[in-house]
Every structure is written in C-alpha cells, then in structure tokens.
Amino acid sequence: MILPIFFIFSLIFASSSAAAQDFCVGDLSRSYGPAGYSCKSPSKVTVNDFVFSGLGKAGNTSNIFKASVTPAFAAQFPGVNGLGLSMARMDLAVGGVVPMHSHPGGSKLLLVVQGSILAGFISSNNAVYYKTLYKGDTMVFPLGLLHFQINLGETAAVAFATFSSPSPGLQITSLSLFGNNLLTELVAKTTFVGKAEVERLKSVLGGTNSGVFV
Numbered sequence: 112m113i114l115p116i117f118f119i120f121s122l123i124f125a126s127s128s129a130a131a132q133d134f135c136v137g138d139l140s141r142s143y144g145p146a147g148y149s150c151k152s153p154s155k156v157t158v159n160d161f162v163f164s165g166l167g168k169a170g171n172t173s174n175i176f177k178a179s180v181t182p183a184f185a186a187q188f189p190g191v192n193g194l195g196l197s198m199a200r201m202d203l204a205v206g207g208v209v210p211m212h213s214h215p216g217g218s219k220l221l222l223v224v225q226g227s228i229l230a231g232f233i234s235s236n237n238a239v240y241y242k243t244l245y246k247g248d249t250m251v252f253p254l255g256l257l258h259f260q261i262n263l264g265e266t267a268a269v270a271f272a273t274f275s276s277p278s279p280g281l282q283i284t285s286l287s288l289f290g291n292n293l294l295t296e297l298v299a300k301t302t303f304v305g306k307a308e309v310e311r312l313k314s315v316l317g318g319t320n321s322g323v324f325v
C-alpha cells in the first residue's frame with residue numbers, strides 16, 4: 112500500500128519539477144549575464160511572452176545604409192531566453208547594405224522572402240563565400256565570421272534570419288573601427304588606413320578624436 116502511494120507522489124513531484132524547467136522567460140528588469148537573463152517567475156508568464164509581433168512590419172530604411180534590421184532577440188522577445196535561438200527581419204531598400212558585421216554569439220540562417228540579396232562571409236582564412244540569393248534561398252553564416260548583405264536588385268528586398276542564440280549580438284566592423292573615440296593616430300596605426308581617410312570615416316560614422324593616451 113505504501114509503495115504505490117509513494118510512486119504516485121514521486122511522479123507528481125517529478126512532473127512538477129520538470130515543468131519548472133520548460134522555459135525561462137527573461138526578466139528584462141534584471142541584468143543580462145553569461146547565461147542570459149534571470150527567469151521571470153513562472154506564475155507571471157503568459158502566452159504573450161512566447162509571441163513577438165514585431166517582424167511583420169517593414170523597418171525604416173531612411174538611413175545611410177538604406178537598410179534596417181529588426182531583432183527578435185531575448186532583449187525584445189524574452190520568451191526565447193535560454194532556448195538557444197532567436198530571429199530578426201532585414202529590410203534593404205534598393206542599393207541598401209548591411210555593412211560588414213559579425214554576431215559573436217550565434218550562427219545565422221538567412222531566408223530571402225522578397226527581392227534579391229548579394230550575401231557573403233569571410234572565413235578566418237580570409238576565403239570569401241558570396242552569392243546572389245533570390246526569394247526562397249537560404250544561406251548559413253557560421254558563428255562569429257564577418258559577413259554582409261547588399262541589395263543590388265531593382266526592388267526592395269526582405270529577408271528573415273534565425274540565430275543559434277537568443278542573444279547573438281551584432282558588431283558592425285566599420286562602426287567599431289571608425290565610430291569610436293580612439294585617437295585617430297592609433298586607429299590609423301592599428302588598421303593600416305591612412306590618417307586622412309580615418310578622419311573622413313570618423314566624421315561620417317560618428318567617431319571622434321577625443322581619446323587620450325593612458
């Protein structure tokens with residue numbers, strides 16, 4: 112008699128503790144750590160934590176890149192926290208470019224749903240892999256590698272990306288190199304780009320020459 116009761120209790124206990132592991136909706140009011148956000152209390156989680164409605168709308172491409180990336184990463188879509196995946200939408204006006212960039216935290220799959228996009232990445236051996244993608248084509252961009260997308264077509268292009276991380280991160284190479292306040296002389300020395308060109312790029316990309324030697 113005792114044994115079956117114990118068995119039932121342990122089943123209930125096991126299933127309730129398994130349920131606590133089903134998800135970890137990010138608590139955005141707390142800081143982001145190496146393991147992601149802390150979990151929002153399960154009693155406060157609703158279906159809306161698992162739904163993100165921001166990818167149906169075109170991003171604003173009125174900027175120097177003529178491009179827009181709308182992320183559905185953990186910071187915008189806390190339901191993906193802890194699950195190892197996320198999404199984004201990319202809009203490219205005619206002539207638009209997502210400049211050379213990398214996602215330090217995740218590999219990316221890109222699916223073109225409208226127009227055409229010239230996309231490519233550079234391996235750590237500096238081999239270049241690029242191709243014009245058309246509606247229905249998917250390309251994979253391995254973790255951490257530099258990559259780019261350009262719309263050379265005659266219509267606006269739209270693509271959706273999935274990432275192997277809830278927070279893949281985004282580092283835009285030209286902004287990192289020339290949109291900073293590192294002294295122009297140090298940027299020139301460390302990039303092999305001439306000082307005059309570094310000055311020009313800093314003025315275009317929002318960099319300054321206000322850093323100090325330490």
Ligand SMILES: *[C@@H]1O[C@H](CO)[C@@H](O)[C@H](O)[C@H]1NC(C)=O
Pocket residue numbers: 171172173174
């Ligand atoms: C798009 O961005 C530009 C530049 O920031 C702004 O002037 C314009 O109002 C925005 N358009 C829309 C539809 O939000």
